[in-house]
Amino acid sequence: MDLSGRAANAENARLRREALPALRGEILDRNGSVLARSIQRYDIAVDQTLVGDITVRNPDGSSETNTVLDTIRDLADILQIPDEDVKNALDGDANFEYLYRGATPEQWNSVRDLQLGYVTAEPVSQRSYPNGQLGGSVVGFMGGDNEALAGIELSQDDLLRGEDGSRVFEISADGVRIPVAPHDEESPVDGSNIQLTLDRDVQFYAQEAVAERVQQLNADWGTAVVLRVSDGKVLALADSSMVDPNDPGRTDDESDYSPRSVSAAVEPGSTQKTLTAAAALEEGKIEPLSEVPVPAELTIDGQTFTDSFDHGAEDRTFAGVIADSMNTGTVEVGRELSPEQRYEWLRNFGVGAATGIEIPGESTGLLADWTAWDTRQQYTVLFGQGVSQTPLRTATIFQAIANGGVLVEPRIVEAVIDSEGTRTAPDPAEPRRVVSEETAAEVLEILESVVTVGGAPDAAVEGYRAGGKSGTAESPGERGGYDGYTTSFVGMAPMEDPQYIVAVTLQRPEGDVRTIGASGVFSQIMGEVLRHYGVSPSTTEPVALPKFFGKDAGRNEGTASG
Secondary structure (H helix, E strand, O other), X not given: OOHHHHHHHXXXXXXXXXXXXXXXXOEEOOOOOEEEEEEEEEEEEEOHHHOOOEEEEOOOOOEEEEOHHHHHHHHHHHHOOOHHHHHHHHOOOOOOEEEEEEEOHHHHHHHHOOOOOOEEEEEEEEEEOOOOOOOHHHHOOEOOOOOEOOHHHHHOHHHHHOEOEEEEEEEOOOOOEOOOOOOEEEOOEOOOEEEEOOOHHHHHHHHHHHHHHHHHHOOOEEEEEXXXXXXXXXXXXXXXXXXXXXXXXXXXXXXXXXOHHHHOOEOOHHHHHHHHHHHHHHOOOOOOOOEEEEOOOEEEOOEEEOOOOOOOOEEEEHHHHHHOOOHHHHHHHHOOOOHHHHXXXXXXXXXXXXXXXXXXXXXXXXXXXXXXXXXXHHHHHHHOOOOEEOHHXXXXXXXXXXXXXXXXXXXXXEEEEOOOOOEEOXXXXXXXXXXXXXXXXXXXXXXXXXXXXXXXXXXXXXXXXXXXXXXXXXXXXXXXOEEEEXXXXXXXXXXXXXXXXXXXXXXXXXXXXXOOOOHHHHHHHHHHHHHHOOOOOOOOOOOOOOOEOHHHOOOOOOOOOO
């Protein structure tokens, strides 16, 4: 007879293992405001077939008997429910019956101290998002089985999740835990907190502003990006509609599950003229005040290009071409770059590549190789058609110009704070020089002239010098062809020392193409951002480069938008 084996089997029969769940980490904004937190709860159940009087053994060897009636009263007091509810849960012949769901850790600890062998608990975690739809698509959400499904919840799941622990203990034949018996316990390691660069206040204002504009124009959707120029940190990714992580099932459009500035690729339109201007200046093909003869319409290789406003033949400065968003003059200058150069400059600015932001589902957009461009596309890419990119990628092009020619890919994770409170900042994005500081400064003057004398006076920010560029592109329809426009405005301020980028995009706004722009929303958001961060008002005179060459250089009137 193997006595040792029988003893081991008997001991194993008395052992019970209890999970000790790790608490999922919080998601915080840059100021420490909670965007997501977990609340630990327990679902308490009973085995009615084992209910009876319990003899509790104390560590000093003494014991005492608690009747079922005593237990009912104790449980009712701990759980703050009527005695009758407890009695009904204990009475019966079921092996499993819920007694109370959603008990706090303190309640469960008190119940466990009663040493009731017929009472068990299942740990559950309730995820709470106190800000609801505010930044909801950025934060993400969890599934019913505690599975991370979107946003930061998904991309940072390994860090947020933590590691569960466990406790092993012995029970007696009547199901009561033996307090003096040895047991093993492995404590859980709670998940790390993830602090974002996102600013809840800026996110709120941007979200409200773009939602209002979308409603005014009955647009499909709108989005606003706010970046800090110096390091590419994201302060807001705002959509006109965002998922409520507390109840994602109420969201009809699954596109709300991810920020559209990250997931939606659109033709950038004339905002891309900023890139073309930088490339032409850097390659020495033009200067801001160089003469650009602009015909009423331009035909090259059998392709005809026109502008959004009627005009005769004009002698423009290059600054004037961009200020009034002229496709004709942009193509005249851009054709000095070879198709391969045009493609390489698009790639240099990150077009066709992901930014690497820590949010799932980022689109890389679409940039065909220059050898695949047709006769027209080789020119339309110069003014943002025949190429697609996310609003976030467009924002980074302007970030590079505002940052003295150095592009810093955007990041939204500020720090990881582990369960011990140790704070670790992720490796910063590697800065990459795209154009010279001199070229960047020249482009900034051109962009400021867009606001001061060009086609975007509505983009002016009271008290601050601002610059930027509007964009309008046809929006592809689901059944082919085009069925509307994508309009945008991207800019920076204050121009004497650019601090922030704001990029606003509207999809299929309704109305006259000349009145469905985003420059006014840019002005609202940028003004709020500058005041929020206490940026001193501008004290220097704004730049207003002449739009016309030679004897007409003083003519600064402009009505174009593009």
